[in-house]
Amino acid sequence: MMxxxxxxxxxxxxxxPADLPPALCILGLGLIGSSLARxxxxxxxxxxxxxxxxxxxxxxxxxxxxxxxxxxxxRRAVQQDALVVLASPVTxxxxxxxSIDELAPKVRxxxxxxxxxxxxxQVANLAPQARYIGSHPMAGTAxxxxxxxxxxxxxxxxxxxxxxEDSNAHDWAAVASVALAVGSRVVPAEPPAHDAAVARISxxxxxxxxxxxxxxxxxxxxALSLAAxxxxxxxxxxxxxxxxxxxxCETNRDALIDALDDALGIIGVARGSLASxxxxxxxxxxxxxxxxxxxHRADDLRSVxxxxxxxxxxxxxxxxxxxxxxxxxxIGSELAIKAxxxxxx
Amino acid sequence: MMxxxxxxxxxxxxxxPADLPPALCILGLGLIGSSLARxxxxxxxxxxxxxxxxxxxxxxxxxxxxxxxxxxxxRRAVQQDALVVLASPVTxxxxxxxSIDELAPKVRxxxxxxxxxxxxxQVANLAPQARYIGSHPMAGTAxxxxxxxxxxxxxxxxxxxxxxEDSNAHDWAAVASVALAVGSRVVPAEPPAHDAAVARISxxxxxxxxxxxxxxxxxxxxALSLAAxxxxxxxxxxxxxxxxxxxxCETNRDALIDALDDALGIIGVARGSLASxxxxxxxxxxxxxxxxxxxHRADDLRSVxxxxxxxxxxxxxxxxxxxxxxxxxxIGSELAIKAxxxxxx
Numbered sequence: 192m193m194x195x196x197x198x199x200x201x202x203x204x205x206x207x208p209a210d211l212p213p214a215l216c217i218l219g220l221g222l223i224g225s226s227l228a229r230x231x232x233x234x235x236x237x238x239x240x241x242x243x244x245x246x247x248x249x250x251x252x253x254x255x256x257x258x259x260x261x262x263x264x265x266r267r268a269v270q271q272d273a274l275v276v277l278a279s280p281v282t283x284x285x286x287x288x289x290s291i292d293e294l295a296p297k298v299r300x301x302x303x304x305x306x307x308x309x310x311x312x313q314v315a316n317l318a319p320q321a322r323y324i325g326s327h328p329m330a331g332t333a334x335x336x337x338x339x340x341x342x343x344x345x346x347x348x349x350x351x352x353x354x355x356e357d358s359n360a361h362d363w364a365a366v367a368s369v370a371l372a373v374g375s376r377v378v379p380a381e382p383p384a385h386d387a388a389v390a391r392i393s394x395x396x397x398x399x400x401x402x403x404x405x406x407x408x409x410x411x412x413x414a415l416s417l418a419a420x421x422x423x424x425x426x427x428x429x430x431x432x433x434x435x436x437x438x439x440c441e442t443n444r445d446a447l448i449d450a451l452d453d454a455l456g457i458i459g460v461a462r463g464s465l466a467s468x469x470x471x472x473x474x475x476x477x478x479x480x481x482x483x484x485x486x487h488r489a490d491d492l493r494s495v496x497x498x499x500x501x502x503x504x505x506x507x508x509x510x511x512x513x514x515x516x517x518x519x520x521x522i523g524s525e526l527a528i529k530a531x532x533x534x535x536x
Numbered sequence: 537m538m539x540x541x542x543x544x545x546x547x548x549x550x551x552x553p554a555d556l557p558p559a560l561c562i563l564g565l566g567l568i569g570s571s572l573a574r575x576x577x578x579x580x581x582x583x584x585x586x587x588x589x590x591x592x593x594x595x596x597x598x599x600x601x602x603x604x605x606x607x608x609x610x611r612r613a614v615q616q617d618a619l620v621v622l623a624s625p626v627t628x629x630x631x632x633x634x635s636i637d638e639l640a641p642k643v644r645x646x647x648x649x650x651x652x653x654x655x656x657x658q659v660a661n662l663a664p665q666a667r668y669i670g671s672h673p674m675a676g677t678a679x680x681x682x683x684x685x686x687x688x689x690x691x692x693x694x695x696x697x698x699x700x701e702d703s704n705a706h707d708w709a710a711v712a713s714v715a716l717a718v719g720s721r722v723v724p725a726e727p728p729a730h731d732a733a734v735a736r737i738s739x740x741x742x743x744x745x746x747x748x749x750x751x752x753x754x755x756x757x758x759a760l761s762l763a764a765x766x767x768x769x770x771x772x773x774x775x776x777x778x779x780x781x782x783x784x785c786e787t788n789r790d791a792l793i794d795a796l797d798d799a800l801g802i803i804g805v806a807r808g809s810l811a812s813x814x815x816x817x818x819x820x821x822x823x824x825x826x827x828x829x830x831x832h833r834a835d836d837l838r839s840v841x842x843x844x845x846x847x848x849x850x851x852x853x854x855x856x857x858x859x860x861x862x863x864x865x866x867i868g869s870e871l872a873i874k875a876x877x878x879x880x881x
Contacts, residue, residue, distance in 0.1 A: 329764045349762050380758060388759035392752050392767040398816075399744050400770060401823025402802040406795055407737045408826040412858030412878065413725060414733035415833045417694050419674045422737040422830075424769045425745060429827035433820035440816050450751055451807045455800065457747040462796045471743075471785050475778035478746025481753040482774035485767075488760045513757030533757065 211235050211372060212299060212365040214271035216264055218287055219279030220246050220257075223303045223328065225340025227276065228255055230373040236271060240264040241337075242279075249337045261287070265294040274365050277302035281442055284310060288317035296320040301366045303328055305389060306442045307353050307382035322362040325353035325382060327389070328375060335432075343374070349515065350375035353382045360502050367516060377516035379506035383446075390446035395454060397436050398447075400429040488513060492531035496520070502528075556580050556717060557644060557710040559616035561609055563632055564624030565591050565602075568648045568673065570685025572621065573600055575718040581616060585609035586682075587624075594682045606632070610639040619710050622647035626787055629655060633662035641665040646711045648673055650734060651787045652698050652727035667707040670698035670727060672734070673720060680780075688719075694860065695720035698727045705847050712861060722861040724851035728791075735791035740799060742781050743792075745774040833858060837876035841865070847873075 215231055217224045220241040228237050232255060240258045241247050251257045258264035268275050275295065277287055281304045291298060300321040304310050307325045314323045330348035332339060350370035352363060367377045380388070404426040407414055428436075440447055461474040492514060497505045506528070509516065514532040521527075560576055562569045565586040573582050577600060585603040586592050596602045603609035613620050620640065622632055626649045636643060645666040649655050652670045659668045675693040677684060695715035697708060712722045725733070749771040752759055773781075785792055806819040837859060842850045851873070854861065859877040866872075 329762055348764065351762065378758070378761060384758055385762075388755050388762050391755040391759050392763035395751060396748060396766040396770040398803065398806060398819065399748055400766075400827075401819045402799050402806070403741060403744055404823045404826035404830065405802055405819075406740060406798045408829055409798060410733050410736035410795075411856070412833070413723070413729055413856050414736050415830050416723060416855075416858040416860065417674055417696065417730075417733050418737035418830065419693065421741040421745075421773045424772055425741040426823075426827050426830065427769055428766045429823045430831070431824075433817075433824045436820045436824075437816050441810070441814055444810055444814060448807060448811055450755075451803065451810070453751045453754060454747050455803060455807065457750055458743065458796065458800060458803075461743060461747070462793060462800065465786070465789055465796070466793055469786055469789060471782050472778075474743065474746045474750075475781045478749045478771075478774045479776075479778045479781075481749035482745075482771050484753055485749065485760050485763065485771065486775070488757070510761075511756070511758050513761040515761065 211368045212274040214273035216268035216273040216275045217278050218264065218275065219277065220250050220337045221278065222331065222335045222339045224278030225337045226342065226344035227278065227373065229340050230342040230345060231369065234372060238264055238267050246337050261290055262294060265290060268298055269295045274299045274301060274369065280438055281306065281310065282438065284313055285317065288313060291321060292318040297322065299362055299365055301326045305439045307385045309442055311353065311382045322359060324358060324363050324366045326366050326370065327351040327385065346374035348375050349378045351378045351380050351385050353385060354379050354503050354507055355381060356503060358503055371518055379510040379516065381507060384511065386443050386446045390443050390450040394440045394443055394447045395450040397428050397431065397440060398451065400426045404429040491534040493534045495530050495532045497528040497530055498525065556713045557619040559618035561613035561618040561620045562623050563609065563620065564622065565595050565682045566623065567677065567680045567684045569623030570682045571687065571689035572623065572718065574685050575687040575690060576714065579717060583609055583612050591682050606635055607639060610635060613643055614640045619644045619646060619714065625783055626651065626655065629658055630662065633658060636666060637663040642667065644707055644710055646671045650784045652730045654787055656698065656727045667704060669703060669708050669711045671711050671715065672696040672730065691719035693720050694723045696723045696725050696730050698730060699724050699848050699852055700726060701848060703848055716863055724855040724861065726852060729856065731788050731791045735788050735795040739785045739788055739792045740795040742773050742776065742785060743796065745771045749774040836879040838879045840875050840877045842873040842875055843870065
């Protein structure tokens with residue numbers, strides 16, 4: 192991959208706006224929406240809306256600007272040139288996108304759902320003029336709802352920003368600026384690459400935790416009374432509400448099936464080896480090396496500067512290599528994108 | 537199950553000695569042996585031995601009483617009427633048991649290995665006169681070796697004590713007294729029940745962690761850069777040294793194969809359901825309930841007092857029900873065993 196590192200290179204797509212969008216319109220005030228509102232309301236105007244009257248009242252009581260209706264929220268978003276953030280469950284997007292197409296068709300738009308290809312398709316079908324950049328902040332807690340929100344939730348988290356060959360770099364920069372402002376690492380990725388990645392490192396861990404919890408319980412009260420940190424840690428996410436796990440995993444069906452098949456293959460081979468030769472050499476060596484590579488994944492990143500042509504390709508290459516965007520920098524009259532990229536031997 | 541709760545009941549096997557054994561002889565001075573020596577050396581005479589001269593020197597430099605040879609350690613154990621503790625890897629037991637049968641054939645003996653039926657058989661074959669009670673303190677850290685030992689390692693851990701119908705309650709009490717003295721909960725269990733339980737709550741979690749680490753890595757640098765706490769927690773034990781994982785898991789082969797088959801079944805059914813109907817209802821409901829039961833496993837224990845006849849059966853019933861022995865109590869001229877047992881509706 193080639194980086195354009197000269198300050199004098201002229202970006203064909205024009206200067207990248209390092210500034211935050213003029214305002215935020217957050218639709219959905221659960222854990223993520225609440226945290227985003229709390230993190231950003233000192234930086235720019237934030238308008239929130241929730242279909243729940245109780246949630247709207249709670250947000251207003253905490254001093255936040257809350258729209259009474261979705262229509263009024265969207266009309267204000269157009270007036271303010273706001274970035275609209277879909278922060279409600281994916282199952283609600285269809286209705287929201289219909290309203291956006293009617294009332295704010297050309298608005299800047301992002302979402303925070305944990306699957307991206309499906310949402311990209313929905314937006315293309317239901318709000319085709321929206322200037323959409325999908326995103327996924329990899330942050331959460333066991334709690335949910337407006338009161339669970341925290342302005343520090345996104346600090347040092349990975350915040351995926353989705354790009355395709357048709358994406359507009361200016362619209363991407365608006366989303367990236369917000370993610371950087373709340374302290375996240377910005378990871379550019381194509382929607383299918385995102386979905387494949389989270390199937391492996393988020394959705395599969397939930398399925399394995401759910402299975403392990405049941406196998407442990409099948410061992411009866413003695414087994415549960417002996418369980419210590421290895422079982423407790425490995426089953427922790429099985430405590431997540433079933434509806435949330437289903438919403439994540441079922442919407443990422445194809446990628447999760449691939450990950451499940453890989454896991455079933457590795458576990459099945461280990462089972463066969465243990466039964467036939469008594470050896471677990473292969474899985475212990477392979478798994479230990481993989482965990483070690485995970486522990487050292489960010490050991491050798493170096494700072495690079497992106498500008499010039501093929502910016503979308505450069506951004507995607509940063510994400511695919513395990514790097515991330517860390518900020519914008521003004522060089523002369525132009526803006527360049529600062530990123531961390533793995534040092535290659 | 538019937539408990540004898542009257543203080544006046546006369547135990548047929550005679551009073552249980554609540555006192556600690558006169559001395560400890562710890563063979564193997566790694567994490568567990570070192571921690572046990574550090575936790576007990578203020579309470580009774582402790583003699584340690586390690587095949588490693590370097591380890592013996594390190595223990596002696598820390599002020600501990602270290603025998604130069606295995607023979608001298610065992611001769612002193614006989615003189616002191618010590619409880620001998622095998623605290624080295626299972627692979628070394630064969631040689632140690634030969635020496636015990638030669639030099640200290642009728643000694644009180646326990647071990648701290650993570651599998652129990654295999655060791656029970658080895659002792660029966662190689663040191664048949666030893667007064668053996670197998671044990672397994674469910675405690676550990678990522679570190680190993682004499683310097684890693686800590687007197688607090690066993691605090692509030694489960695310490696399995698193995699019983700069969702032939703076990704001598706007095707020999708069991710000597711081991712249980714040591715476990716209680718270092719702050720552990722004493723969980724009585726038959727060796728095969730122990731092995732089945734730890735396959736599910738300790739060995740299977742290691743295999744799943746090893747598999748997950750590899751499936752994550754197969755997602756490439758993007759996947760690893762997005763991995764957050766669910767992946768990090770679920771793969772943590774994949775960082776354990778491969779040799780240690782193999783020593784635990786390969787020696788518990790049959791029980792681990794049963795646990796692996798249960799896990800493969802649950803994951804396979806979920807995969808099939810996701811592929812055919814798109815639903816993960818069954819695994820999410822079942823796994824969430826199982827994790828919830830784990831979280832509340834010790835909510836309703838009540839104190840009971842064990843004495844009288846069929847003490848071994850009573851102790852095993854406590855362990856199988858998820859309870860544990862918490863201490864000894866002198867009632868009049870007799871000693872009774874205090875235990876916590878699940879309150880049954």
